[in-house]
Amino acid sequence: MRERYDFWLQNPTGALMTARARRAVAELAARYGVCLVVDETMRELDLRDAVGPEPRIRRAVLIGSAAKAVWGGLRVGWIRGPAGLIGELSGNALCGPLSAAPLQQMIAVELLGDPDPVLRRRRTELRRQRDQLSALLAGDDRWRFTVPPGGLALWLRLTGIRSDVVVERARAHRIDLSPGPRFAADATLTHHLRVPYTPPAAALDHIAAVLDEVCRD
Incomplete structure (x- = not known):
């Protein structure tokens, strides 16, 4: 049986979760007080034609990475989440030792300031x-x-x-x-x-x- 997927590029299959399934997951998480950690490292690698930006799940912790979207050698990732959680993570003793080198972070900041040209080229090649x-x-x-x-x-x-x-x-x-x-x-x-x-x-x-x-x- 075939199923059409519309959200979340999954590794390794490349499948995307349907809008209906995505809403169901968000509703269940809200009902039972579950914090969703959403892997969005492939989000920018949607290779379909004329696809608009898909809405994110609210009140979730979102994980992104320049290594997938830009280049595998740029080992810089990020977390989107509530300010309190981000502050707590930033104060963790492992935050510094596990962070990417400052030069890599500076390169990522430069590229992500205007990512569209890089991402368009990346998607065309892929x-x-x-x-x-x-x-x-x-x-x-x-x-x-x-x-x-x-x-x-x-x-x-x-x-x-x-x-x-x-x-x-x-x-x-x-x-x-x-x-x-x-x-x-x-x-x-x-x-x-x-x-x-x-x-x-x-x-x-x-x-x-x-x-x-x-x-x-």
Whole structure:
């Protein structure tokens, strides 16, 4: 059964929560006094055409990151939340040691002052790379996947071979992939594989060729 998702780009699937489900979660949290911690690190990587800004859940703690939206090497994140909570976190003894280097923070402040040009370019590149890798892997009965509406990777469901075997074989070709159990608390998803489409075009061609080779029984 197919379901259309409209909110929250999820890692590793790239799925988005529907507006109805999002409202239900917010209503349940308010009813039972639950504080929601919302991971928005992929929020800016919506690759759908002509999508407007989606409303945020009120009274939630929101987590963002420049590492996903801008560049993986810019390890700067942030938290949006009530002033009292932010003040308490800022006063924690671990706040300083766990913070990014001052130079990285200054770069993030500069980029995020006017992020639209950077984000437009980032989304254009990711959309092209996603479509390229999807086309290379489409129509093969050794795996199934849905082209995600955003995010950074394809989420493959392998129909035969286990993902840990694929990862081990791919490593011999200097390709580092992530097996499904890495994303499951109970070590399930043994036939799922996360394949990023963030590398340049030539590397994506190589990844597709390696997958074709290592998924042969």
